[in-house]
Amino acid sequence: MADMAEYLLWLGDDALVSAQRLGEWITNAPELEEDVALGNIGLDQLGQARALLSYAGELLGRNEDELAYFRDDVDFRCTHLVSLPRGDFADAVVRLLLVGAYSEQLYAALTTSADERLAGIAAKAIKEVRYHVEHAAGWAVRLGDGTDESHRRMQDALNRAWPYLDELFDPHPLTDHLDGIAVDPATLKEPALQRITAVLDEATLTVPATQRVAGGGRDGRPSEHLGPMLAVMQVLARAHPGASW
Amino acid sequence: MQEAPRVTATHPRVLAALGGSADPELRRVAVAAGNVVDPEIPVLTLADLGVLRRVYRPVEPDGKIVVALTPTYSGCPATATMAADVVRAAADLRSAVAVEFVLVPAWTTDDMSEQAGAALREFGIAPPGARPDPAGPIPLSLSVRCPHCDSRDTRRTSRFGSTSCKAMWACQQCSEPFEEFKVL
Structure with missing residues (x-):
């Protein structure tokens, strides 16, 4: 049960932190339609996070709000990639593509999980994630294969994000303990990379030859950026615990 | 203003939600819940949208009827309003209900009724x-x-x-x- 809760935190925290970062684009996107699009994608992820964290909370005796607002950065289990600062629009497109391609494989695999509730959440999420990846791929091609400047900025953003990609696919003893329920992240790497490189090819972008960063988000070693992000996300709930409107 | 088509006890989604039950209070609640409209697209009822899944009495009765809805999208902010509107519509009939959300099977646009398509088009x-x-x-x-x-x-x-x-x-x-x- 503790293993299951931990696994749900992996998935739920990735979705929650990614949603929060996308929410930061509202009023900051390059055009109004994109404000709306990134906000909606974040909202889908927030919905997925709520389903996953509610489930984790039932196993841990805590509710979704307590998990979201009253845990510190070291208690989160998200990967470093999702918590990176907002950056520019190219960073948002690249991250949405990388995280989306991973999530697409993850949720597709989880639809056959032996845990029916998790399989149900995944079956719901996969349909939404396909739209997200399609959206990111459209922008990646338009900007990558666009002007000199848009190409350069996309390639720079890709170079910045790439070292964080491997962490998503790191094998971990936890998924061995949840045989048939969880998915070994390493098995998702090849199909996700296929999807990503197909888009990058079309976008005339080059797969960076950079060293990976250490990672450790799954084991309570979050990125340095998570704490400041949580401070903003959690301040209202912590200043007024239990408040509602 | 365009209004959502009225939902009656013979609406396929209402019949499906009742699962063959002839309980008159359940039927009244199912019709009322089916007639609640989507707060963001007020020409669609919950029955036509296909989000009304089940209306039943729990195995351990606590005086409340359960209305099971399914969200269209995981994060759709309209779901909370739909739930509150269902509770209110049932309360008008002096029935107490609890709304639960189910994810399985995942909602698809194929769950929408045929008249939903016509209502949407007329709505623009x-x-x-x-x-x-x-x-x-x-x-x-x-x-x-x-x-x-x-x-x-x-x-x-x-x-x-x-x-x-x-x-x-x-x-x-x-x-x-x-x-x-x-x-x-």
Whole structure:
């Protein structure tokens, strides 16, 4: 049960932190339609996070709000990639593509999980994630294969994000303990990379030859950026615990 | 103002939600819940939207009838309003209900009734088309018919509209912008 809760935190925290970062684009996107699009994608992820964290909370005796607002950065289990600062629009497109391609494989695999509730959440999420990846791929091609400047900025953003990609696919003893329920992240790497490189090819972008960063988000070693992000996300709930409107 | 088509006890979604039960209070609640409208698209009832899943009495009765709904999108902010409206509609009948959300099977636009499509079009929203084979390659994006002038000469301006479930389009024939209810 503790293993299951931990696994749900992996998935739920990735979705929650990614949603929060996308929410930061509202009023900051390059055009109004994109404000709306990134906000909606974040909202889908927030919905997925709520389903996953509610489930984790039932196993841990805590509710979704307590998990979201009253845990510190070291208690989160998200990967470093999702918590990176907002950056520019190219960073948002690249991250949405990388995280989306991973999530697409993850949720597709989880639809056959032996845990029916998790399989149900995944079956719901996969349909939404396909739209997200399609959206990111459209922008990646338009900007990558666009002007000199848009190409350069996309390639720079890709170079910045790439070292964080491997962490998503790191094998971990936890998924061995949840045989048939969880998915070994390493098995998702090849199909996700296929999807990503197909888009990058079309976008005339080059797969960076950079060293990976250490990672450790799954084991309570979050990125340095998570704490400041949580401070903003959690301040209202912590200043007024239990408040509602 | 255009109103949502009335839902009666013979609506297929109401019948399905009752699962053959002849309990008169359940039937009244199912009809009332089915008649609640989507707060963001007020020409769609919960029955026509296909989110009304089950109306039943729990195994351990606590005086409340359970109305099971399914969300269209995981994060759809309208779900909380729908739940509150269902509770209120039942309370008008002096029935106490608890709303529960179920995810399985995942909602699809195929769950919408036929009259939902007509109501959407009249409201100015292009209804969802047929669902592509999920195992197939990336679905081709076919042109969407303008709900105002029926032209197929339209172009998508954004995959995401004012809500998760919609995309934004513009008609090149009549120059009107419109929204499309996306296939899910």
